[in-house]
Amino acid sequence: MSEREGAAMPPDSLRIVVAEDEAVIRMDLVEMLAGEGYRVVGQAADGLAAVELVEDKQPDVLLVDVAMPGLDGIEVTRRVQGRTAVVVVTAFGQRERVEQARDARSEEHTSELQSRQYLVCRLLLEKK
Numbered sequence: 001m002s003e004r005e006g007a008a009m010p011p012d013s014l015r016i017v018v019a020e021d022e023a024v025i026r027m028d029l030v031e032m033l034a035g036e037g038y039r040v041v042g043q044a045a046d047g048l049a050a051v052e053l054v055e056d057k058q059p060d061v062l063l064v065d066v067a068m069p070g071l072d073g074i075e076v077t078r079r080v081q082g083r084t085a086v087v088v089v090t091a092f093g094q095r096e097r098v099e100q101a102r103d104a105r106s107e108e109h110t111s112e113l114q115s116r117q118y119l120v121c122r123l124l125l126e127k128k
Contacts, residue, residue: 017042017057019050019064019076020089029063029089047071054080066090 016038020026023045030040041057044050047070054062062084066073077086 013039014061015039015041015057015059016061016063017044017050017053017059017084019044019047019053019062019068019073021045021065021068025065033063045069047073047076050076051079054084059084061085061087063087063089 016033018026018029018033018040020029026043026045030043033040041059042053044053047064047068050062050064050068051071053059062076062080064073064076064086066088067090068076071079073088073090077088080086
């Protein structure tokens with residue numbers, strides 16, 4: 001069993017790509033993750049760039065906004081399925097979008113308004 005398939009990895013070994021079209025939110029997420037010891041290996045401002053980064057960087061986790069230009073987070077999740085774990089974040093609380101994220105095989109759908117501790121705990125639990 002490889003390290004990626006084993007127990008939850010320590011933050012400093014978990015490789016994350018952050019995909020968020022709002023620059024300020026993206027910077028906040030990256031700072032928060034780095035501050036908690038995670039390695040952010042790429043950032044994307046649109047869905048197509050997120051898919052390309054997953055192919056190029058092969059992260060353990062893709063943190064993706066549900067509403068992005070080009071490909072939305074739901075379509076991004078479908079396209080990277082099987083290559084990385086996905087955590088979909090959104091400021092929307094719409095039940096339909098939550099169900100779409102789940103149906104697209106997202107590991108989690110969480111609100112950007114939820115606590116930093118919750119997001120960090122979810123990332124610690126991610127397994128490949």
